Structures are given as structure tokens and as C-alpha cells.
Amino acid sequence: MKYTTSEKEILSLVTTYNGISRKQLSEISDLSQASITKITKKLIDEQFIMEGERISNGLGRKEVLLYSNPQKFTFLGIDIGGYLVRFALANNSMEILHQEEFFMAELDDYKNKGEALLERLVLFLGNTQILPSNIDAIGIGVTGLVDKEQKTILNIPNRKGWDDIQIIDTFKQTFSCPIFLDEGGRMMAIAEKTLGKAKETRDFISVQIGFGIVSGIMINDQLLRGSSNVSSLLGHITADENAGRCLCGNYGCLENIITFPMLEIEYKKRKGQYASIVEAYESNDKIAIEICIDTGRALGIALSNVVNLFNPSAIYIGGPIFDALPLLFEETKRTIILRANRFATLTLSLEENSFGQQQGIIGALTFAKINFISRL
Ligand SMILES: [Zn+2]
Numbered sequence: 402m403k404y405t406t407s408e409k410e411i412l413s414l415v416t417t418y419n420g421i422s423r424k425q426l427s428e429i430s431d432l433s434q435a436s437i438t439k440i441t442k443k444l445i446d447e448q449f450i451m452e453g454e455r456i457s458n459g460l461g462r463k464e465v466l467l468y469s470n471p472q473k474f475t476f477l478g479i480d481i482g483g484y485l486v487r488f489a490l491a492n493n494s495m496e497i498l499h500q501e502e503f504f505m506a507e508l509d510d511y512k513n514k515g516e517a518l519l520e521r522l523v524l525f526l527g528n529t530q531i532l533p534s535n536i537d538a539i540g541i542g543v544t545g546l547v548d549k550e551q552k553t554i555l556n557i558p559n560r561k562g563w564d565d566i567q568i569i570d571t572f573k574q575t576f577s578c579p580i581f582l583d584e585g586g587r588m589m590a591i592a593e594k595t596l597g598k599a600k601e602t603r604d605f606i607s608v609q610i611g612f613g614i615v616s617g618i619m620i621n622d623q624l625l626r627g628s629s630n631v632s633s634l635l636g637h638i639t640a641d642e643n644a645g646r647c648l649c650g651n652y653g654c655l656e657n658i659i660t661f662p663m664l665e666i667e668y669k670k671r672k673g674q675y676a677s678i679v680e681a682y683e684s685n686d687k688i689a690i691e692i693c694i695d696t697g698r699a700l701g702i703a704l705s706n707v708v709n710l711f712n713p714s715a716i717y718i719g720g721p722i723f724d725a726l727p728l729l730f731e732e733t734k735r736t737i738i739l740r741a742n743r744f745a746t747l748t749l750s751l752e753e754n755s756f757g758q759q760q761g762i763i764g765a766l767t768f769a770k771i772n773f774i775s776r777l
Contacts, residue, residue: 404777407432411440412774415450415467416767417595419494422456422464441467448473449493469494474537474773478765479522480585481505481543483559484612486518487762488525490536495596495766499529505560514563515571523575539580540769541568542588542761544613549630551582558637558649559613559656581772585609586633587624588764589754590617593717595767597755604713608635608704609760610720614656618711635707636660640699655703659696659729661722667692679725693728700729701736708741708749719754 455463471492480487511517545557557563590607614636618625636656647654668678675681681689
């Protein structure tokens with residue numbers, strides 16, 4: 402059965418605001434209350450959504466809240482980072498049912514990365530009650546370059562051997578459901594937009610820093626892709642040309658300065674005495690603090706440029722670096738306020754992202770569902 406644009410819009414809104422009244426749906430969608438009544442009846446009859454509890458609307462009347470029916474669909478998310486790979490299965494309410502992660506290095510010895518990844522995935526599914534044929538859509542996020550057709554991983558800059566991986570074709574051997582591929586930073590922006598803090602934000606940037614740097618830029622509710630799908634490659638903009646050669650082949654990329662391994666290298670270079678920069682920071686070590694200030698400033702300068710170019714109303718930033726080294730985050734914020742145009746920073750909020758380490762995998766799951774709905 403084909404669904405209308407309005408029906409799909411209501412399905413998306415119920416996904417986003419899981420627990421929403423018909424009146425609120427009408428206000429947000431601009432559809433009349435009569436249309437909403439008709440559409441929601443159809444979606445309830447077909448078990449896409451369901452009625453939950455009644456809440457008071459403040460005027461003595463009670464309104465019923467609508468939810469996604471968790472049983473209706475099952476989605477699979479795959480988050481391929483430079484360091485970790487995550488698999489997760491979620492129900493139609495975007496609740497994670499099963500999840501697993503492993504080191505990307507475990508796939509280093511395999512020549513055919515796509516096949517190796519698929520083998521791991523089949524093992525993961527084998528440990529659940531869910532068969533490949535039970536999955537309704539798959540979302541794959543990758544910390545790297547994806548071709549314009551969104552079928553092939555062109556390159557993962559900080560991992561060797563991940564060039565020209567025709568991942569969709571490989572996965573089609575096992576799965577008959579639709580499979581959607583995109584860059585990981587964009588997935589994180591989608592997670593923020595659909596389920597996180599950016600539900601009502603049209604212009605924002607999502608940034609994640611761990612063992613690599615990814616970002617997603619959403620302008621006027623549209624993800625920025627660029628002419629060859631390379632846009633938002635924040636980790637590989639030049640931040641200090643003296644900072645050495647990056648794994649991508651360029652010199653002085655932001656990733657050469659501010660990922661976890663790079664911070665450790667810098668700590669050793671400056672002759673720090675502690676075993677790790679995190680341990681040193683926790684003991685108020687002077688070198689660790691200086692590195693946080695220097696690298697926070699470098700990131701702040703990079704983001705100031707982004708703020709001036711795109712004028713977002715929010716930057717959602719996350720990753721283990723900020724949890725472990727909060728001063729770095731403070732210095733980043735301070736630099737942005739200092740460097741970016743004051744008319745742009747006036748309306749800018751800089752916040753931690755909604756899902757922390759889970760941002761990428763929740764993004765991949767959400768991406769699967771959103772694309773799935775759009776094709777209904
Ligand atoms: Zn680079």
C-alpha cells in the first residue's frame with residue numbers, strides 16, 4: 402500500500418515526539434484536525450501507531466497521546482567508526498533491543514572488509530532471536546567518504562584497507578530489506594534532529610570527537626552533502642600545517658591535533674610524567690592543562706570558521722574527550738565566543754550532544770527508519 406506525504410509526515414512526527422496528541426500533530430504539521438483524525442485512524446488500524454495514556458490539556462479535557470507501535474518494525478543500525486564498530490537492533494519505537502561493539506582493528510587482517518563485516522553481523526544476529534528476514538531496514542554510518550549514490554564506502558581516512566567497499570551490494574546477499582548508507586557525522590546530526598535536542602532547530606552542527614572527528618551540518622532542515630558528498634569533513638580541514646602528516650595524506654589536519662591518540666602523543670612530546678594525559682589532567686598536571694588549552698583553542702578556531710560560514714543556532718558536541726578533559730571543552734567554547742562573529746554567536750548555543758557515545762548508532766537506526774518511512 403502506498404502512503405501519502407501527509408501520512409508519512411505524521412509517522413515521522415510520532416517517531417520524533419513519541420507521545421504526542423492529535424492537537425499537537427495538527428499544530429506542528431499544519432494539517433487540519435479533521436485530516437489528523439483521518440490519518441491517525443488509518444495508521445492505528447494498520448498498527449503503525451497506537452494510543453497511549455490520556456493527559457489533561459489544561460482545559461479540563463483529556464487528550465490521548467499517540468506512540469509508535471514498537472512491534473511493527475525492526476531496524477538494524479551499523480556504526481563503522483575508525484576505532485569501533487557498533488551493531489544495534491531497535492524496535493519501531495527506536496528502543497535498542499540488542500547491541501554489540503568490537504574494535505575496527507579486528508577486521509584489519511581481512512582482505513575483503515565488506516564480507517568480514519557481514520560475517521560479524523550474521524554472528525551478532527545469531528545471538529538474538531531476530532533473523533535477517535525480520536529486519537525492515539538497515540542504516541549504515543561510516544566515519545569516511547561515501548559515494549554520491551550512497552552505495553560504496555570510498556575511503557576511511559584513519560583506517561587502512563577500507564577503499565571502494567561496495568557494502569550495499571555485499572549486504573544484499575543476506576538481506577532483502579532496504580539498506581541506507583551515509584557518512585557517520587551526518588547520522589549524528591540526524592539522531593539530534595529526530596530524537597535529540599534539535600527537534601525544533603533548523604540550522605545546527607553536530608560534532609563528535611573521539612579517535613577521529615566527524616561532523617554533520619544541517620541547514621534549513623537539510624543535511625549538507627556538497628557536490629560530491631564530501632561536505633562536513635571537519636576532521637580533515639587544515640588546522641596547523643606544522644602538525645605533521647595525517648593518515649588521509651594531508652598535513653596538519655584537525656584530527657592530527659585533537660583526537661585521543663594525538664593528545665597522548667603531544668603529552669609525551671612535551672615530556673609529561675604521567676602514564677596518560679587523562680590521569681595527568683585529573684592530578685592537575687601543568688602540561689596536561691596546557692595541552693587542553695592549546696587544543697581547545699585549535700578546535701575553537703576551526704569551529705569559529707564554521708560558525709561564520711554557516712551561522713548555526715546550535716553546535717552539539719560530544720565524545721569521550723570532553724568527558725575526560727572538560728577544560729578542553731571550556732576552552733573551545735571560550736575561543737568560539739572570542740573568535741566568531743559576535744552577531745553569529747549572539748544566538749549560538751554550544752551544548753553537549755544528546756546521546757554521547759551512542760550518538761552514531763542511534764543516528765544509524767534513525768536514518769534507517771526515516772528512509773524507510775519515506776519509501777512507504
Ligand atoms: Zn586528514
